Amino acid sequence: MAGAGVIDEYVGDLARRLRGPAHVKADLLAEARDSLDDAADSYRDTGLSTEDAERRAVGEFGPLAVVAPGYQAELAAAHAATMLRTVMLLIPLTYVLWELNRMFWIGPWTAFDQGPTPSWYVFVSQGNGYVPWIITGIAGASLAAGRLLSRRGVSGSTLSRLGGLVAAGCVGLGIAFNLSVVIGTAALDAPRLLMPAPVLLAGVWFYVVFIRVGVLARRCLVLSAV
């Protein structure tokens, strides 16, 4: 095994330049470290000193300016894929939990007292029920599209940017429909919004999830621009 020194410094510099999911970064760096150690070992076997062997191994690995962008692109892509999987599972799960909560504490929705339900309200309330499943479909389709685009040579940075934009669009869609229902309900029958605390908390949690996804989407754009 090669000793500490030149390789340690190189891997440390590479680590400081890279940003992204910690476990993926650690995995990439461990592999880079193994490769440098293998190369240094083979040069030491030819009679080079440890320091010269490590310098040669690092030289062959390539300047950080050449090597780091490829690693960063993979970190950005890994972050985007994890985010899309999170969106695909967490948003419908959050919606189902809210619906179960509502059915337990409130029961089935009743008709408005002041007459027939306006068609626009039917549209936004039914749409609000479909949105989580539409978002799940979009996230799943985006993951599949990411694999196809990867086969066509699209870079990890570009995929990360696309993933971030898709997730941001999903957040916007979800919040737009949810707010429409809340505002519409307030206009038609405001007391109906005074729900039991567990249902209100589940509603707040829905927004926490959307905001979290928004933060992850922004991070996609940041990581792809490092």
Add this chain to the structure above:
Amino acid sequence: MKSDALRGHLDALLLATLDDGELHGYAIIEALQRRSGGALDLPTGTVYPALRRLERAGHVASEWSTVAGRKRRTYRLTGAGRRALSDERAAWREFTTAIEGVLGGGPWPEQA
């Protein structure tokens, strides 16, 4: 051979090194250098992100394993990777046949 000339073919070259079985990253680099007679002059640090890109595309799969007493990430071709390699080889043969037909016959005869 300079890295710029290689970049467009790197994915196919990596797939070809895995055609005989799974290899860890450094062994892939050694195989590339050995099979090219040392002509492939590529920063080895660019190979690992390329392998991850191929994994992202579903052309290779990888896992950590212990090789010669050291933990290493080893890569193997998937079914999609084998099909991609086959397509790359067919495209390369077509390309080299066409170029050979133009460049490989020596100077063109002077026209009368």
